[in-house]
Amino acid sequence: MLSKLRLNSKVVILTGAGVSAESGLSTFRENNGLWESHKVEDVATPEAFSCNPDLVHKFYNLRRSQLSQVIPNKAHFFLSKVTHQMPNAWLVTQNVDDLHQRAGSKRLLQMHGSLLEKRCIACNAISDVNVDLSVESQCHSCGCSGVLRPNIVWFGEEPFHLRKIHFLLSQCDFFISIGTSGAVYPAAGFAGLAASNGAHTVELNLVPSDVSSVFAEKYYGAATEVVPEYFTDIVDFE
Numbered sequence: 001m002l003s004k005l006r007l008n009s010k011v012v013i014l015t016g017a018g019v020s021a022e023s024g025l026s027t028f029r030e031n032n033g034l035w036e037s038h039k040v041e042d043v044a045t046p047e048a049f050s051c052n053p054d055l056v057h058k059f060y061n062l063r064r065s066q067l068s069q070v071i072p073n074k075a076h077f078f079l080s081k082v083t084h085q086m087p088n089a090w091l092v093t094q095n096v097d098d099l100h101q102r103a104g105s106k107r108l109l110q111m112h113g114s115l116l117e118k119r120c121i122a123c124n125a126i127s128d129v130n131v132d133l134s135v136e137s138q139c140h141s142c143g144c145s146g147v148l149r150p151n152i153v154w155f156g157e158e159p160f161h162l163r164k165i166h167f168l169l170s171q172c173d174f175f176i177s178i179g180t181s182g183a184v185y186p187a188a189g190f191a192g193l194a195a196s197n198g199a200h201t202v203e204l205n206l207v208p209s210d211v212s213s214v215f216a217e218k219y220y221g222a223a224t225e226v227v228p229e230y231f232t233d234i235v236d237f238e
């Protein structure tokens, strides 16, 4: 079933690491992906941070430093145009890079947090990261040392903005998933939720995701190609 997108359609677009792959950032689960060279339980859980904060800081400091070597690609810029020209389009990203922001996207929710933010586990203050984090880093709000963590959602923690995202999923006409494997919940369940609320669901990915059977419409290829092709009739990219 094909369904026609209109400029005023209510749209939720979910993005994953595949959108940033052509900018040069590694995905997680493909060959040479981040979870091939690192164990999730060593670097991406609250327990890992308690046991070995140095290793966790090193992992995220390195990923943050890579951001200065990459730039947004055509898919990020096209999605930014979508958010500018479609007043009811929201971008929900699992990505912790800043490439959607640098492309100028509006109405963006980073459900897994941001590499460019730190959070104090003593006072909960969130602030920008300007230098590498370490166990010695001091919170500027409460003055405590050894309490700063990356403002990233780790396994076992609740993603950010879930209430807002569930509201958007409950009333959207279209749900479009781009560049994500569908391996991690709750994001992997969004398509099913949106479909059960009557939304038309679309998957744009390099290969079928783990949840591809849920989608009504599917296009496979690189994000820099399939994203412009999918939106070409509705959004002006000049």
Ligand code: OAD
Pocket (backbone or CB within 6 Å): 015, 016, 017, 018, 019, 021, 022, 027, 028, 029, 030, 033, 044, 094, 095, 112, 153, 154, 155, 178, 179, 180, 181, 182, 183, 184, 204, 205, 206, 207, 208, 209, 221, 222, 223, 224
């Ligand atoms: P994955 O690495 O699981 O999946 C990336 C997906 O992008 C795969 O399905 C690829 O086929 C696809 N892909 C690769 N290159 C592409 C391209 N050029 N164009 C389009 N698609 C492409 O990454 P995510 O699904 O984002 O969470 O992973 C979800 C979450 O798992 C991440 O946010 C992270 C991770 O563990 C946390 O760390 C909490």
